[in-house]
Amino acid sequence: MDEHLISTINKLQDALAPLGGGSQSPIDLPQITVVGSQSSGKSSVLENIVGRDFLPRGTGIVTRRPLVLQLINRRPKKSEHAKVNQTANELIDLNINDDDKKKDESGKHQNEGQSEDNKEEWGEFLHLPGKKFYNFDEIRKEIVKETDKVTGANSGISSVPINLRIYSPHVLTLTLVDLPGLTKVPVGDQPPDIERQIKDMLLKYISKPNAIILSVNAANTDLANSDGLKLAREVDPEGTRTIGVLTKVDLMDQGTDVIDILAGRVIPLRYGYIPVINRGQKDIEHKKTIREALENERKFFENHPSYSSKAHYCGTPYLAKKLNSILLHHIRQTLPEIKAKIEATLKKYQNELINLGPETMDSASSVVLSMITDFSNEYAGILDGEAKELSSQELSGGARISYVFHETFKNGVDSLDPFDQIKDSDIRTIMYNSSGSAPSLFVGTEAFEVLVKQQIRRFEEPSLRLVTLVFDELVRMLKQIISQPKYSRYPALREAISNQFIQFLKDATIPTNEFVVDIIKAEQTYINTAHPDLLKGSQAMVMVEEKLHPRQVAVDPKTGKPLPTQPSSSKAPVMEEKSGFFGGFFSTKNKKKLAALESPPPVLKATGQMTERETMETEVIKLLISSYFSIVKRTIADIIPKALMLKLIVKSKTDIQKVLLEKLYGKQDIEELTKENDITIQRRKECKKMVEILRNASQIVSSV
Numbered sequence: 001m002d003e004h005l006i007s008t009i010n011k012l013q014d015a016l017a018p019l020g021g022g023s024q025s026p027i028d029l030p031q032i033t034v035v036g037s038q039s040s041g042k043s044s045v046l047e048n049i050v051g052r053d054f055l056p057r058g059t060g061i062v063t064r065r066p067l068v069l070q071l072i073n074r075r076p077k078k079s080e081h082a083k084v085n086q087t088a089n090e091l092i093d094l095n096i097n098d099d100d101k102k103k104d105e106s107g108k109h110q111n112e113g114q115s116e117d118n119k120e121e122w123g124e125f126l127h128l129p130g131k132k133f134y135n136f137d138e139i140r141k142e143i144v145k146e147t148d149k150v151t152g153a154n155s156g157i158s159s160v161p162i163n164l165r166i167y168s169p170h171v172l173t174l175t176l177v178d179l180p181g182l183t184k185v186p187v188g189d190q191p192p193d194i195e196r197q198i199k200d201m202l203l204k205y206i207s208k209p210n211a212i213i214l215s216v217n218a219a220n221t222d223l224a225n226s227d228g229l230k231l232a233r234e235v236d237p238e239g240t241r242t243i244g245v246l247t248k249v250d251l252m253d254q255g256t257d258v259i260d261i262l263a264g265r266v267i268p269l270r271y272g273y274i275p276v277i278n279r280g281q282k283d284i285e286h287k288k289t290i291r292e293a294l295e296n297e298r299k300f301f302e303n304h305p306s307y308s309s310k311a312h313y314c315g316t317p318y319l320a321k322k323l324n325s326i327l328l329h330h331i332r333q334t335l336p337e338i339k340a341k342i343e344a345t346l347k348k349y350q351n352e353l354i355n356l357g358p359e360t361m362d363s364a365s366s367v368v369l370s371m372i373t374d375f376s377n378e379y380a381g382i383l384d385g386e387a388k389e390l391s392s393q394e395l396s397g398g399a400r401i402s403y404v405f406h407e408t409f410k411n412g413v414d415s416l417d418p419f420d421q422i423k424d425s426d427i428r429t430i431m432y433n434s435s436g437s438a439p440s441l442f443v444g445t446e447a448f449e450v451l452v453k454q455q456i457r458r459f460e461e462p463s464l465r466l467v468t469l470v471f472d473e474l475v476r477m478l479k480q481i482i483s484q485p486k487y488s489r490y491p492a493l494r495e496a497i498s499n500q501f502i503q504f505l506k507d508a509t510i511p512t513n514e515f516v517v518d519i520i521k522a523e524q525t526y527i528n529t530a531h532p533d534l535l536k537g538s539q540a541m542v543m544v545e546e547k548l549h550p551r552q553v554a555v556d557p558k559t560g561k562p563l564p565t566q567p568s569s570s571k572a573p574v575m576e577e578k579s580g581f582f583g584g585f586f587s588t589k590n591k592k593k594l595a596a597l598e599s600p601p602p603v604l605k606a607t608g609q610m611t612e613r614e615t616m617e618t619e620v621i622k623l624l625i626s627s628y629f630s631i632v633k634r635t636i637a638d639i640i641p642k643a644l645m646l647k648l649i650v651k652s653k654t655d656i657q658k659v660l661l662e663k664l665y666g667k668q669d670i671e672e673l674t675k676e677n678d679i680t681i682q683r684r685k686e687c688k689k690m691v692e693i694l695r696n697a698s699q700i701v702s703s704v
């Protein structure tokens, strides 16, 4: 059962390996990651655990890609040689039962230099499926080759792992990830930021909550300065998933030991520390076998005064056993979570796949038809305020247009003030001018009309601007619609719809503008002085009179009562002369007597101090202009949006589908239009792969 758990994780590891290893994989599998400074003895520890020499050795950074090392305990079949059988079981015993490890093993184990005949252990690389490596030197060469393949031979590093599986009766089923050693100084043509690069890679692996950190530290250096431990504490400050290994205990100064560290008095870790002894440089040069080394290690701890009492908590076999049990425990704890994660991730990719649409494409014309139909419906929906994803954050579609009409445009129209252009002197000039050569009794009316017409023209600018604003809003809706992922599947078609839509709007804008201009022209052409809301001339005059000569309430000195008001003297002639609406204010207009007939100056203006009558006339005209102007404002604010609805908005809503079909459906280039987006094709491939991998993973975990 236990072995089965680890093998499940191993299978998952392989199944998920195409996802690019530890860091990118969406599923965080429990694994033991090995960190430590350069030359702290990581490779030695791993080789001792495996019981074989198979890791590249050399100077500088040897481990330059993560090595996912899956150790699989494989009991030899009964048919295999009896002697092999015996040896195999012995080493397992050595690993599993500390008590039995003192058995005499001399001459029985012949791992090193093993010939191809001895088929009880072999390695397999995930990148070379089916190929069994019986010769461990070949494994080493393959690791070097595969490392160089990805990183180049120039000592660069890469976080893409190499997956190696070792089947052996001499190992406990266990998965370890060997990571590059922490280094300080770049050598050779290593990038100058190699320290940071390595650190980043290690962090990617060890920061995952399911990573168990195997922190390798040389016992003959100060633990407090251990880079590996420092890094581990960055991601696991409580030390709950870090296990310490102390190497080179044999190299410690006479009289010193690691007892304080083991007792948790230096830097405590929940899983504690395990001291080990690997082969030194000399041992390797003298081709000391691992077997011999393990034997030496055992003897060292058993005979050392500091360790003899706890010798069975020391050394490589104990380390392997402990790692095995930590891993098992961890897997048992995390498996339900992993299962859930796999299912959730699988679902996510399955959904994305559905959204990308099926691979087998419908006929080109049905793709075009359905996209045009969708587009037209969505466009109408947005205009009508039925957009599915109604946002509470901002106005959209029809609501925005409504805002442009009733806020932007209305305010623009309201802000027009005729009197920022009309000066009193201009009114007077126009009054003179509009009387023409023959002074008229009714000049007032004409001056009013001339001025109002001039001012009405000013509505053209904001009205045409409104057309542009609405055009922009409609284009904005277009963008909103076609930015949905489903439109990106056929980029050419999307582009064509977008272009045709914009062209359609541009075409529609021309008659819209004409219509708008005509409306303003109509306003200009006929000034409706009979408009019921327009101030009456008489009312205007009374108001002006009031303004110019506020009534004074006279008091009878005898009675103390207010006297009946008398019409002021200046008002009299106006009232008298007034007959019609504007009744001849100008009948007594001052005419300059020109004694000598000089040519008039090129520019003639009505000059001089205005007479009281002129002032009054000017004020009356201003009042009337103001009154009429506000009528026009109301009309324009009301009618121009209606014109736009008719000519542009509703028209686009009703016509767009027909136009798009005419332009795009059943044309020769329809095949071109419905070419699928490369990104969609690519993404679909990725999603399919993910779904396949995760389905596989899901099947693997479902058996547990």
Ligand SMILES: Nc1nc2c(ncn2[C@@H]2O[C@H](COP(=O)(O)OP(=O)(O)OP(=O)(O)O)[C@@H](O)[C@H]2O)c(=O)[nH]1
Residues within 6 Å of the ligand: 036, 037, 038, 039, 040, 041, 042, 043, 044, 045, 060, 061, 062, 063, 180, 181, 182, 247, 248, 249, 250, 251, 276, 277, 278, 279, 280, 281, 282, 284
């Ligand atoms: N005496 C002694 N030497 C050791 C021990 N562990 C490792 N060494 C030696 O220390 C050196 C470095 O050991 P490695 O196992 O290569 O260290 P590493 O951490 O894998 O090194 P890099 O992969 O380069 O980071 C080698 O020469 C080993 O022989 C030990 O416990 N005792």
